[in-house]
Amino acid sequence: xxxxxxxxxxxxxxxxxxxxxxxxxxxxxxxxxxxxxxxxxxxxxxxxxxxxxxxxxxxxxxxxxxxxxxxxxxxxxxxxxxxxxxxxxxxxxxxxxxxxxxxxxxxxxxxxxxxxxxx
Amino acid sequence: xxxxxxxxxxxxxxxxxxxxxxxxxxxxxxxxxxxxxxxxxxxxxxxxxxxxxxxxxxxxxxxxxxxxxxxxxxxxxxxxxxxxxxxxxxxxxxxxxxxxxxxxxxx
Numbered sequence: 001x002x003x004x005x006x007x008x009x010x011x012x013x014x015x016x017x018x019x020x021x022x023x024x025x026x027x028x029x030x031x032x033x034x035x036x037x038x039x040x041x042x043x044x045x046x047x048x049x050x051x052x053x054x055x056x057x058x059x060x061x062x063x064x065x066x067x068x069x070x071x072x073x074x075x076x077x078x079x080x081x082x083x084x085x086x087x088x089x090x091x092x093x094x095x096x097x098x099x100x101x102x103x104x105x106x107x108x109x110x111x112x113x114x115x116x117x118x119x
Numbered sequence: 120x121x122x123x124x125x126x127x128x129x130x131x132x133x134x135x136x137x138x139x140x141x142x143x144x145x146x147x148x149x150x151x152x153x154x155x156x157x158x159x160x161x162x163x164x165x166x167x168x169x170x171x172x173x174x175x176x177x178x179x180x181x182x183x184x185x186x187x188x189x190x191x192x193x194x195x196x197x198x199x200x201x202x203x204x205x206x207x208x209x210x211x212x213x214x215x216x217x218x219x220x221x222x223x224x225x226x
Contacts, residue, residue, distance in 0.1 A: 035215070045155075045163065045206055047215040058213045094162055104210045105153035105168035112162055 002026035002108050004078075004095050009113030016085050016117075022078040022095030022110055030073040033098040035106065036080050038091035038115075048093070049080065063089075085117045121145050121209050125218030133226045137195045140221045142207035144188040151211035154183055154192045156203045157220075163206065167192065199225050 008020040020036070036048040049059045049069040057069050068081040078095050092114050096106040122145040132138050142152070150170045155163040165174045167183040170190060180195045194201055202225045207218040 044220045045157075045208075045217040047217070050213065050215075060214050098210075099168060102168075104151055105165050105174075105208070106155075106163070107165045107168075107174065109162035109164070 004097070004108055004110035006093065006095050006110040006113040009093065009115045011116045011118065012085055013119050014085060014087055014117055017081070017083045018085065018115060020080040020082065020093055020095075020113060020115070022080075024076045024078065024097075027097070027100070027108075028073070029071050029076055029078050029097075032100060033103050034069075034071060034078045035096050035098070036067075036069060036078075037094045037096055037106070038089075039094070039112075040088070040091045043091075046091075051078070082115070085115075087117050089115060090117045091115060120214055121148060121212060121216050123207055123209055123216050123218040125205075125207055125221055127221060128219065129222040129224070131224040131226055132197055134197055134199060136197045137193065138197060138223060140192045140205055140207075140223075142185075142190045142192070142218050144190075144209055144211075147187045148209045148211035150186070151209055152183070152185065152190045153208045153210060154181075155206045155208065156201075157206065158203045166205075194223075197225060201225065 003025045005023045035050045051069045066084045070079045092112040094112045096109045099107045124143045154167040157163040171183045204220045
């Protein structure tokens with residue numbers, strides 16, 4: 001079964017760091033474009049970052065320089081290292097993948113992990 | 120960045136009705152348009168990709184159309200389980216952007 005499971009969310013103070021993990025099963029993260037998408041409480045969806053199958057990365061301006069996306073091919077894991085966290089980073093964070101070989105829509109989503117940035 | 124404008128922001132309809140949601144891109148995005156359904160507390164679910172292609176397992180009452188910069192999601196024969204928020208999303212370029220969402224209420 002194709003599945004994504006996120007972990008690592010929690011309550012963190014402004015300026016702190018957190019690493020989110022996403023365990024993939026049923027497919028290889030290394031062969032896909034993998035993304036993080038977030039949703040602030042009561043708000044819409046916001047794309048955060050992508051790691052291409054070739055290893056390149058891209059970030060939303062709102063997180064550039066603070067967040068780092070990475071993957072471990074041997075463990076079939078996706079990560080999001082979040083530094084210098086701000087109150088407005090509070091959101092549910094989803095990992096998701098592009099449709100294989102098409103990169104045109106997110107067809108598999110995790111259940112999400114909540115990150116709360118507050119003092 | 121490509122801005123996606125969705126309307127209406129909310130709509131209320133009855134079981135059996137037909138509902139149309141519109142999404143406009145700030146520039147042409149060819150066929151790189153997807154639609155998602157999200158229910159409270161759940162992850163989004165892909166409904167339609169490439170403007171009009173139905174994702175596997177999605178009921179045929181969902182359909183998409185459009186081209187260039189204006190697109191529509193139509194739900195024909197509304198069912199109670201269609202109550203959700205719907206988002207459009209462009210995959211033409213990064214950053215991928217979503218519409219602000221349309222909340223569909225079933226009367």
